[in-house]
Amino acid sequence: MKVDIWSDIRCPFCYVGKKNFEKALEQFPDKEKIEVTWHSFQLDPHLKTQPDISSLEYFSEAKGVSAAQAKEMYEHVYKAGKAAGIDFNFDHQKVANSYRAHLLLQLAATKNLANEAEEALFKAQLVDGKNIDDEATLIEIGKSVSLEENEIREALLSDDFGMEVTRDMMLAQQMGISGVPFFVINDKYGVSGAQPPTAFTEVLENSWKEFSAGDKGLQIIYGGESCDIDGNCD
Numbered sequence: 001m002k003v004d005i006w007s008d009i010r011c012p013f014c015y016v017g018k019k020n021f022e023k024a025l026e027q028f029p030d031k032e033k034i035e036v037t038w039h040s041f042q043l044d045p046h047l048k049t050q051p052d053i054s055s056l057e058y059f060s061e062a063k064g065v066s067a068a069q070a071k072e073m074y075e076h077v078y079k080a081g082k083a084a085g086i087d088f089n090f091d092h093q094k095v096a097n098s099y100r101a102h103l104l105l106q107l108a109a110t111k112n113l114a115n116e117a118e119e120a121l122f123k124a125q126l127v128d129g130k131n132i133d134d135e136a137t138l139i140e141i142g143k144s145v146s147l148e149e150n151e152i153r154e155a156l157l158s159d160d161f162g163m164e165v166t167r168d169m170m171l172a173q174q175m176g177i178s179g180v181p182f183f184v185i186n187d188k189y190g191v192s193g194a195q196p197p198t199a200f201t202e203v204l205e206n207s208w209k210e211f212s213a214g215d216k217g218l219q220i221i222y223g224g225e226s227c228d229i230d231g232n233c234d
Contacts, residue, residue, distance in 0.1 A: 001034055001211045004184040006041040006172050007118070009101050009132055011227040012077050012088055015122040016194035017181035019084040024200035030208060038114040040102040040168040041180045044231030047097045049133040055093040077233065080194060080225065081126075092129030099165070100156050101125075101132040104142055106164045107155035116145040179226040186211055193224025 108117035
């Protein structure tokens with residue numbers, strides 16, 4: 001059975017959603033028969049990489065609020081991360097365009113390493129405070145999941161992988177996906193936002209029962225906290 005996931009590395013709720021989905025999948029009796037495919041969804045495509053300022057500073061300036069207010073607004077994101085086992089580090093998170101990170105993910109997908117690359121990139125961006133638009137950093141991350149340096153360098157300049165990123169974005173638009181994370185199970189059920197593991201367990205079980213019937217048609221059965229295409233998280 002297929003599970004398609006749209007996400008962006010800059011989205012904290014995408015990391016929470018990944019962790020919660022994995023908790024549910026780990027307990028699913030037929031987990032070996034679940035095929036997970038990661039899709040690119042770039043938030044704020046025109047964002048200028050500014051590694052010298054933190055995401056909190058950027059958010060504070062963009063929203064016209066104080067640093068203290070910005071931190072308070074991020075508090076529910078911190079709590080969601082803690083509950084999922086993630087120690088978000090927004091004080092040191094770099095403001096970085098995620099396009100080249102998506103090129104790396106597209107390369108990883110061709111090697112069946114997309115999940116490993118997603119995890120490494122999420123950690124680099126949201127926990128370790130690394131610049132995911134920096135070539136040396138992306139090479140380091142790619143090598144950590146067993147990709148070769150020469151193929152990473154080629155991927156970061158690849159028009160073909162760029163087309164794959166665009167194709168994923170267009171498919172999301174056609175399906176009416178406007179925010180991430182977004183999970184599509186068995187080409188039928190849509191789960192929007194960083195849902196708790198119990199929600200993913202329910203939809204996996206229901207979808208598995210119907211899997212052999214080959215039902216089609218997307219139904220969004222959960223909606224929750226997510227980040228939209230303009231980079232707003234709420």
